[in-house]
Amino acid sequence: MKILRFVLMVAACCGLVSLGHAAPLVASNAKVRLVPPVSDSSAAYVTLRNTGAQPMTIVGVSSPVCRKAMMHRANMEAMPRVTVAAHGEMRFAPGGDHIMLMGLRRGLRVGEQVLLLLHLGDGSEMRFNAAVVDMR
Numbered sequence: 001m002k003i004l005r006f007v008l009m010v011a012a013c014c015g016l017v018s019l020g021h022a023a024p025l026v027a028s029n030a031k032v033r034l035v036p037p038v039s040d041s042s043a044a045y046v047t048l049r050n051t052g053a054q055p056m057t058i059v060g061v062s063s064p065v066c067r068k069a070m071m072h073r074a075n076m077e078a079m080p081r082v083t084v085a086a087h088g089e090m091r092f093a094p095g096g097d098h099i100m101l102m103g104l105r106r107g108l109r110v111g112e113q114v115l116l117l118l119h120l121g122d123g124s125e126m127r128f129n130a131a132v133v134d135m136r
């Protein structure tokens with residue numbers, strides 16, 4: 001048991017467990033909108049697929065690239081939590097629900113990878129990278 005715990009701890013530290021997915025949630029098509037250097041906010045988009053038989057709830061988002069990140073509806077209304085149904089899908093997409101990145105700490109460059117973290121209702125977190133894309 002002790003050995004198993006140690007192995008899990010090492011795996012978690014190395015990102016083997018959480019990087020890219022928090023099973024059963026899978027991220028795809030992740031991107032961040034390129035904004036002019038004068039803009040201090042941007043948005044991130046991603047499709048989240050719940051491959052599991054239990055609903056998964058996202059209770060927060062964050063990124064080292066900005067001071068504050070939030071889940072927003074298309075009308076910029078904040079969504080404090082989002083539940084992805086079992087075997088369901090949640091799309092954060094241009095013109096719709098999105099992840100708002102506020103207080104950017106630096107300029108963004110096309111092609112760079114931005115780390116995003118989803119904080120889940122069970123206390124775990126899911127990390128994935130989103131490429132900066134010029135979406136004009």
Ligand SMILES: [Cu+2]
Nearest residue numbers: 072076098100
């Ligand atoms: Cu917004």
